Amino acid sequence: MSLNKDDPGNDPIFYILQVCKDANLNETAHMLEQESGYFFDxxxxxxxxxxxxxxxxxxxxxxxxxVNDNYHSTKIYFEIRKVKYYETLYKNEHAVALDILRKDLRAFEESHRELYREMTLLLTIENFREQTKIPFEGDSITRRKKLINVLRPVIEDNPVIKGRTKVAPCHRFLETSERFQLFVLRSDFHPVTSHHTPLC
Incomplete structure (x- = not known):
């Protein structure tokens, strides 16, 4: 049973996602989103x-x-890891920050050489909060909201995600279930039936 990402209204994954969301099975829905790559919530x-x-x-x-799929993906990962790094420094967790710099940000050293050098130098600063040159003012929620505002258009323009951030409005559980049953009846999907005698 193949995915039909060009026409989600006729795709079985669409119906399953709808059923999960209508039934408040959010974790199941998010697992399905990730496994199928069908819908980016x-x-x-x-x-x-x-x-x-x-x-x-x-x-x-x-x-x-x-990380390296395209320019948009690289930027998304970089912006996320940059804020993660700054937040760690903000909490004076220098050992953790060093680990992030080496493992997460090293991939961007060539494309952001000057910024990477500046971020490395920040490890030598005892009190990160006193550095007025760092555009990192405000509480954590405010900073993360700014990150979201930066990422949202990049995600929506990313060619490997574009078109997957929106689905048709969810219908009620019963209506969605009926549509899914109709899909099964119209498709060549044949569930495995048991040949055991019911225990009743």
């Missing part, structure tokens, strides 16, 4: 950022695009 992704769940942010994103 921008609101869910932005909520992960607002809550500072950086590992989950990258895990979700990686199911749709990699």
């Amino acid at each position: 921008l609101k869910y992704f932005e909520n992960l950022i607002l809550n500072g769940k950086w590992e989950e942010v990258e895990k979700y994103l990686s199911r749709f695009t990699g």
